[in-house]
Amino acid sequence: MRLARVTLIWAALAAAVGVPLALAAASPLLAWRDPVYILACFAGIIALGLVLVQPLLIGGYLPGLPAYRGRRVHQWIGGALVVTLVVHVAGLWITSPPDMIDALLFSSPTPFSPFGVTAMWAIFAVALLAALRRRWGLRPRTWRIAHMSLAVVIVGGSVIHSMLVEGTMETVSKATLCTLVLGAAIVVMADLLTWRKRATPRRESTARR
């Protein structure tokens, strides 16, 4: 029974990320795109998939990866997310420099660009904070608030960006993946907020008043 549950969860995650990837790989648009552009597109889809995995790891929802171990994997996937974004932006820049420059300067005609670019900066900011928070002596509470706020921007920005793009992704699988990304983020953030409230020692909460 436990094995069935474990298999089911991992299979569902694999399908949530794999099906949109497979359907995008079958997109007729690919025939008219060169390899660099295709690579950039898929880097974007993979990034969206990683944004789904991140909260699941922190919440300890993935079997075999309880929250304390999931945190370690979460950090590695965070690094991978930065890499996929760099590939996404670099590939699009090579494909059409003026369009990418417009997007980065928030002056593009496409309504989805500012959402994607904002989410990108939020991801870079989290990565930078994560790398430097020990050196800067960031208090855990400050770090948590910063990371959570940026996570809201990342999830919201990525989902709106993806939904508005008319590209290689198939619409239903894209909408499903986006719904899961939103759902996972909301559930895990709600978890974290209630855990923290429960875990807050009385001394700290009275001291704050």
Next chain:
Amino acid sequence: MTSVLLNRRRLLAAGGSVLATGLSGLLLPARAQGLAPTDSMPGGTNNYRKGAAIVDRIGKGGFWMSGTVRRAGDGAPLAGQRIQIWAHTTEGREHEPQSHGATLTDKNGAFRLEMPQIIPIFGQPHGHLAYDSGEFKAVFLRPVMRSVKDTSLEAHFVLQPA
């Protein structure tokens, strides 16, 4: 989902034009009589190559780009105006020379040029058109197709003296 996007786009376009006419009527009563010049669109100049040749057809064709060119103020049709057209199509990327071509307006100020099917690039199926001949102020348009499956697209120019 596509239909939702379509409706939203139509709604925005309709709402926008109502707003634009309503507001300009309220705010600029003096100019309400004359035809206002077309502004260039954001991203309109992207991948422009100056001086593409006047052609009967771009590539193998199959898709129609059409529109009109008129004079600001009185709205008189402008004949013999050179309009350059380019897009990401089934036959080439936006910046490639074979994706570019130009045509002239007829005596009614209308133009129409056959080109290969436009396909989405950078998340939107769109074309580019330019008036950049010097007599009037340059205008760069970037119309977006209502549906990826459309086989035609329109863009209209209202030009003002340079």
